[in-house]
Amino acid sequence: AKGNVAAAxxxxxxxxxxxxxxxxxxLDLENVKVSKLEQKQADEALxxxxxxxxxxxxxxFYGDDIDWRYWPVKDNELRWQLHRHYWFIPLxxxxxxxxxxxxxxxxxxxxxxxxxxxPLDGVERxxxxxxxxxxxxxxxxxxxxxxxxxxxxRRLQDLLTEFALTIRSPRFTxxxxxxxxxxxxxxxxxxxxxxxxxGNHLLFEAQRMLFAGIYFPEFREAAExxxxxxxxxxxxIGVQVYPDGMxxxxxxxxxxxxxxxxxxxxxxxxxxxxxxxxxxxxxxxVGKMTVVTWNLLFPxxxxxxxxxxxxxxxxxLQRQFxxxxxxxxxxxxxxxxxxEGRKGxxxxxxxxxxxxxxxxxxxxxxxxxxxxxxxxxxxxAFWHNQPDNGTFDYWRRGRNFxxxxxxxxxxxxxxxxxxxNWFRRTQVHNTLTLEGRNLERTxxxxxxxxxxxxxxxxxxxxPSYEGxxxxxxxxxxxxxxxxxxxxxxxxAEGEVALHYNLVECDPAEDFAxxxxxxxxxxxxxxxxxxxxxxxxERREGWVSRTYRQRTERPxxxxxxxxxxxxxxxxxxVLL
Ligand code: CA
Numbered sequence: 001a002k003g004n005v006a007a008a009x010x011x012x013x014x015x016x017x018x019x020x021x022x023x024x025x026x027l028d029l030e031n032v033k034v035s036k037l038e039q040k041q042a043d044e045a046l047x048x049x050x051x052x053x054x055x056x057x058x059x060x061f062y063g064d065d066i067d068w069r070y071w072p073v074k075d076n077e078l079r080w081q082l083h084r085h086y087w088f089i090p091l092x093x094x095x096x097x098x099x100x101x102x103x104x105x106x107x108x109x110x111x112x113x114x115x116x117x118x119p120l121d122g123v124e125r126x127x128x129x130x131x132x133x134x135x136x137x138x139x140x141x142x143x144x145x146x147x148x149x150x151x152x153x154r155r156l157q158d159l160l161t162e163f164a165l166t167i168r169s170p171r172f173t174x175x176x177x178x179x180x181x182x183x184x185x186x187x188x189x190x191x192x193x194x195x196x197x198x199g200n201h202l203l204f205e206a207q208r209m210l211f212a213g214i215y216f217p218e219f220r221e222a223a224e225x226x227x228x229x230x231x232x233x234x235x236x237i238g239v240q241v242y243p244d245g246m247x248x249x250x251x252x253x254x255x256x257x258x259x260x261x262x263x264x265x266x267x268x269x270x271x272x273x274x275x276x277x278x279x280x281x282x283x284x285x286v287g288k289m290t291v292v293t294w295n296l297l298f299p300x301x302x303x304x305x306x307x308x309x310x311x312x313x314x315x316x317l318q319r320q321f322x323x324x325x326x327x328x329x330x331x332x333x334x335x336x337x338x339x340e341g342r343k344g345x346x347x348x349x350x351x352x353x354x355x356x357x358x359x360x361x362x363x364x365x366x367x368x369x370x371x372x373x374x375x376x377x378x379x380x381a382f383w384h385n386q387p388d389n390g391t392f393d394y395w396r397r398g399r400n401f402x403x404x405x406x407x408x409x410x411x412x413x414x415x416x417x418x419x420x421n422w423f424r425r426t427q428v429h430n431t432l433t434l435e436g437r438n439l440e441r442t443x444x445x446x447x448x449x450x451x452x453x454x455x456x457x458x459x460x461x462x463p464s465y466e467g468x469x470x471x472x473x474x475x476x477x478x479x480x481x482x483x484x485x486x487x488x489x490x491x492a493e494g495e496v497a498l499h500y501n502l503v504e505c506d507p508a509e510d511f512a513x514x515x516x517x518x519x520x521x522x523x524x525x526x527x528x529x530x531x532x533x534x535x536x537e538r539r540e541g542w543v544s545r546t547y548r549q550r551t552e553r554p555x556x557x558x559x560x561x562x563x564x565x566x567x568x569x570x571x572x573v574l575l
Contacts, residue, residue, distance in 0.1 A: 009174035016177065017168050022215050023271035024164050025264060032165070034097055038090035045087040046106050052082035055409070055547030066110065068117050069142055074413035076145075083146045084154040085114070092165040104171045107162060112176070115183050118146040120190060149194050150201045156187045157208040160215050188212045188225050195232065199382055200247070200254045200261075203240065206232035207265045214272050230277045233265050237285050245288030246357030250376070251307035251384040252296060255289065256320065262286045263327055287331065290324050294337045295352050295361055296374060298395040304374045305404040306391075308384040311545035351451040353458075358389070358444050362456045364479050371396040373482075375474060377444035377460035387439035389462040390472045391429035394482075394526075394574070401503050401518070401526045401574075402430050406544035423544060427499045427557070432470045432486050432570075434562070435494045439464045447471070454478050467492030468562075482574040489567035496568050497557040500528055501541050504553040511536045514558055531571040533558035 034042075041051040041059075048066055049059040056078055062070050071079045088107055095103035119125060122139045131139075145151070163180065166172050191209055196202045206229040213219075213226025240248050240258065247255040263286060269275050297303055301314035321338035328334055335344025350363040350370075358378020364370045375392040378385075386407075394401045405428040409420050422428070426438045433439075441463045448459035456476040464470045467490040475483045488496050505518045514536040515529035530536065541555025562568045 005178070006174065009178045012181075013167075013172070013174045013177045022217070023268075024160055024215060025211075025268035025271050027161050027164055029164065032093055032096050034090065034093050038093060041087040042090035042094040042103055045091055045110070046102060050082060051087050053078045053547075055549075066113050066117070068114060068146065069138075073416070075409055075416045076412045077410045078412075079145045080148060080151055083114075083118070083148075083151040085111075085158065089158050089161050089165075092162040095169065096165040101171055104166050104169055107166070108171070108173075108176050112179060115179060118142065120147055120186060147190060149191050149196055149205050152187050152191055153201075153205040153208040156184070156191065156212050159184060159187075160211060184212070184216070185219055185221070188219070189221070192221075192225060192228055195228075199240070199249060200257060200384075202232060203236055203258055203261045206230075206236070207261045210265050211268050214268055214274065226274070229265065230269070230274075233262065234278065234282060237262060237282055241285055241289060242354075242356035244354040244356040245285070245292040246354055246359065247289065248357070248381060249307065249384040250357055250378050250381040252293075252303050252305070252309040253312065254308070254384055256293060256312070256317075259286055259289045259293065259324065260320065262289075263324060266327065283327065286324075287328055290321075290328065290331070290334055292354060292357075292359070294321075294333065295354070296359060297337070298372050298393075298400065299366055299368050299370050300398055302395070302400065304376070304393040305406045305545065306376050306388065307381075307386050308407040308410070309404075310406065310547065351456060353446070353449050355446050355449075358446075358460070360446065360449065360458045360460070362451065362458065362474070362476050362479075369397050371479070373474070373476065375458060375460065377446070377462060377472075378442070379444070380442055385442075386424045386429070387426045387442050388429040388431060389439060389442045389444045389464070390431035390460060390470060390486075392474070396526075397524050399503065399520070399524055402501060403503055403543050403545075405429065405501060405542060406550075408542075408544040408550055409548055423542070427497065427539070428501055428541070428555070430500050431498075432464070432472070432488060433497050433499065434465045434468050434488070434492055436497060437465070440466060448473065464488075465490075465492055467564075468496075482572075484572040484574070486570045486572070487567055488562060488569075491565055493562055493564040495559050496562045496570075497559045498530060498533065498570050498572065499539070499555065499557050500530075500572070501543075501555040502526075502528070502553055504543065504551050507554050509538075509554075516554065516556060527573075527575045528556075529573050529575075530558040531573075532560065532569055534560045 044059050048062050050062050051059045060072050091103045091107040122143055123136055126136050126139050191205050195205055209225045210229030213222045216222055242248060247258040266278055269277060301317050303312050318338060325334050325338045332345040333347050336346055346366050350365060351361055353360045360375040362373040372395045373392055377389045393404055405423050408423045409416055411417050411420055427433050427436055444460050444462040446460050448457055450457040459473040461471040468488055469490050471487045473485045486498055508517045508519055514533050517527040518525045537557045539555040539557050541553040542550045543553050544550040560568050
């Protein structure tokens with residue numbers, strides 16, 4: 001009040017070093033470990049080589065005098081994610097573990113530099129200074145990347161861990177605390193007034209606001225931050241999760257991320273006495289979401305890469321399952337998948353449908369010799385979804401014969417967006433197109449689901465185009481081979497094509513007979529033969545399991561001319 005800010009900062013620092021500890025869910029100060037990747041991120045950061053995106057390695061050099069606008073490849077993600085500061089927690093951890101001052105100094109310098117060069121009110125400042133239109137436009141563009149609520153939310157969350165790991169360090173100065181607290185409040189306030197409208201971004205932001213509100217009750221607005229986060233999560237869990245337990249973007253990766261968000265929020269609230277702010281139905285819904293997760297997995301813990309899903313690795317999935325298990329200690333199935341069968345019990349069923357989100361899993365077992373087919377035919381969904389209704393993955397004894405093409409990249413300039421659009425196309429999925437176009441409508445329903453007899457049968461139908469409905473029936477005959485019937489009916493005319501995108505292999509092909517076969521020679525091969533097509537053609541095929549990496553694979557189209565009003569029927573055998 002007397003304006004002696006320096007003395008106040010000093011007292012404040014003393015206070016934060018000795019205040020009653022607030023539990024930061026997910027961080028155990030007694031047990032901080034630096035992973036190999038974190039060590040690399042921290043060491044590179046000392047040289048201003050910033051780990052901005054996993055898909056762009058080795059990390060780019062951002063200049064001795066850091067240029068936060070450097071954008072070597074015009075992929076939006078590369079520029080957005082730079083502002084998530086992935087290497088900050090690694091710097092703080094390395095300092096905490098080694099007490100090597102270089103790490104904490106780099107963190108403080110880089111954060112202060114970022115604050116200085118990315119002011120939220122940059123446009124107003126430039127206007128007041130009489131800057132040119134071009135300068136103002138560039139500033140606006142920079143703020144769009146630096147302060148997107150998704151990125152601001154990530155920083156809001158990570159700054160807590162960085163704070164907890166460094167606050168007791170003698171290098172942490174009162175001046176830095178002042179900067180930290182001022183900008184921390186600015187972040188929370190910015191998100192509070194600019195929450196994303198929907199989708200996983202909104203969930204991430206809400207969870208992080210809850211963390212902020214609970215961890216720093218000293219802020220005047222802390223209770224409001226916490227309440228806004230809890231309110232959004234309680235509302236959105238009803239909006240974003242279908243009754244069958246799948247997150248509404250129909251993307252395995254974001255589905256898992258949503259579970260983590262919901263449980264992190266619950267964990268933070270419970271650790272600090274706020275668990276009653278979440279109703280029992282919240283926990284029940286998350287429980288259902290976990291059930292979907294392991295149902296969609298193949299027995300080797302690999303996953304279908306529908307939508308923007310990438311290939312998840314087994315050990316991280318198991319780690320996630322273990323952390324979910326703590327919330328659901330009585331869930332024997334979850335325990336089984338968390339421990340790879342060392343504890344818990346297998347489900348008492350194999351095949352399972354999730355009709356609200358449109359996932360149909362035909363499964364002969366849960367072991368490595370099983371065969372698992374995941375058919376996808378759901379509702380419209382959102383950004384991370386692709387127009388792929390009717391497609392499927394087929395996994396047998398460790399081999400996925402039809403891995404989804406994946407997503408490769410997100411969005412950016414034309415070159416990057418074109419790459420994304422290639423992987424989104426309907427024809428790079430195992431389904432039916434008209435004139436090679438993407439599906440106009442993705443709103444499937446299930447007409448038949450029979451899995452109790454010797455043969456599993458599933459029929460799904462999608463109003464794919466104006467004047468063309470696609471109905472697909474899959475018979476898994478004696479649970480040994482497949483007959484797939486594809487019917488296209490309606491008033492439309494044009495070339496109908498049935499697409500199959502095979503696993504990477506050197507296939508035997510017989511174009512006259514409309515057939516192709518893998519030649520692995522290990523007793524686990526597949527023969528594909530189509531009936532009713534006029535022509536079999538080789539098409540461009542790729543599969544991408546991680547960001548910006550892809551491998552070529554054989555892909556085929558079986559085409560036939562459809563006349564107006566007349567149906568077309570194609571039958572495929574997969575043996
Ligand atoms: Ca796909």
